[in-house]
Each structure stands twice: as structure tokens, then as C-alpha cells.
Amino acid sequence: MDKTIELVNNVKDIHAMPTVIVKALNIMKKPTASMKELGDIVMYDQSLTIKFLALVNSAYYGFSQQISSINIALSLLGMVKVKNIIVAVAMKPMMSNQGDKELWKHSMRVAAGCEYLANLTKIMDSDEAFISGFVHDVGKIVLHMTDEKLYSKVIKLVDEDNADILETEKKYFDSDHVRTGSLLAKRWQLPILLANTISYHHAPNLSSIPVPCNLVCFIDKIVQTNFNPNAIDKTFCGTLGLDIDDLEDLRKAILQKAELLISELS
Secondary structure, X not given: XXXXXXXXXXXXXXXXXXXXXXXXXXXXXXXXXXXXXXXXHHHOOHHHHHHHHHHHOOOOOOOOOXXXXXXXXXXXXXXXXXXXXXXXXXXXXXXXHHHOHXXXXXHHHHXXXXXXXXHHHOOOOHHHHHHHHHHOOOHHHHXXXXXXXXXXXXXXXXXXXOOOHHHHHHHHHOOOHXXXXXXXXXXXXXXXXHHHHHHXXXXXXXXXXXXXXXXXXXXXXXXXXXXXXXXXXXXXXXXXXXXXXXXXXXXXXXXXXXXXXXXXXX
């Protein structure tokens, strides 16, 4: 049996996507989808309701008035943003499983960064950019849940010794988070856009839709703790109208924005 299939099959708790995400995605697929249908998911979940009200009143969105109605909050955010937040909140327990507290935070930073830069450059739809950034590392859940201590060793080598993450994962697991993520995307029947960013965020030019993959790859590098400007694709940077000298300011703006979102959804 292929090692990637074996790894995913052995992680029992990850076979099914959280029910609330399945409901949200199914609603969004319908041509006649309504905000009421999506809103019902939120309004019947007290935790989600509280998080939506906190978020819509936060500096992340910067609305001028205090909003106390969940219906108004949802209508201000719009259907796609509501769906994206449902996914981000519902995925948190899975991403934070077994002590891996940083994966969800990193995913939120990449999501916020992709949204921010998409808004700034108009390179793609900002809502699609957000969710693409959020799901890109979902394959890491499988490796972490397979062997927490071993995967912690992988992360340590990447953080402290600047080891290549895919090569290091392959060395210790005979697979990597791109392969496990690709299999999850297929099993969960994720949209082509998300399946591509999961599969090609380390090799954007191999994707049939390279723009979102390039964006995720770019932001993923910018938000790293050990950020290295030399690792940035200067050609892609140029297509966005950004100079290498601008990257520290961009990084600071993205991290500030992301921490607001993380704080409200934690």
C-alpha cells in the first residue's frame, strides 16, 4: 500500500470533515443558496454566534457602529466570508489536536495575509485567497497525529537548522504534508482551487492555476518566524508591484492583521 494512503487511513479521527463545514460547503454549492440557510448554521451554535459578533465588532473589519444582531453581522460580512469563518472555527480543534497549537495559528496568518495582499493587488478574489491560505497545510494534521514526537522533531529541524520541510517529512514519514493533504482534499471533495493550493503551494508553477498557489507560497514564507527575504520569489514579487525592500513592512502589516483575527476566533 502507498505510504500516504496508509498514513491517512491510520488516522481515524480525520476521516470525516467536521459536519458544520460539510453543511456550509453544501449550501454554498447550491445556485439558490441563501444567507438564511448559512445563518442557521451559525445561529444554532452558541460558540459560533459569539465568535461572529466578536469578529464583526473587532478592528479586523473596522465597522463604525457596534453590532449586536447576528443577522446584521452575517449580512455585513457576506456569504463567502461567513462560510470561510465557519471553516476556520470548525477546523481549529482538528488542527490543534494532540498539542499542535501552532498549526491553526499559522494557517490563520497565511489566510489573513493572502486576503490582505489579494485586496491590495487585486491578484485574485480576496475571499478565495483567505480560504486558500487557510487550508494549505491541512496535510500536516495527518503527520502530527501519526507520531506527535517524530513530527515535533521535523519541525525543530526546519525551524532551527533550516531543513527543507518536504525532504525532512519524507525522511521520517516516507511521505509529506503535500501528499497527505492532496489525499485529504480528494476524500473531502474539496473544490479544485483548494485542492490545488494544498497540492502545489511548494511548487506553484506545476499547478494548472498557479496564481493562488504562488500567493499562498509567497505569504507562507513571509509569515514564518525565521523569515528569510532571500527565499522569496523575486519575479512573483515584481508581478505584485512589490520591492524586496518593502517586505518587512508588508510582513508587519500582515502579522498585525492576523493577530486581530486569531485573538477574536481563539
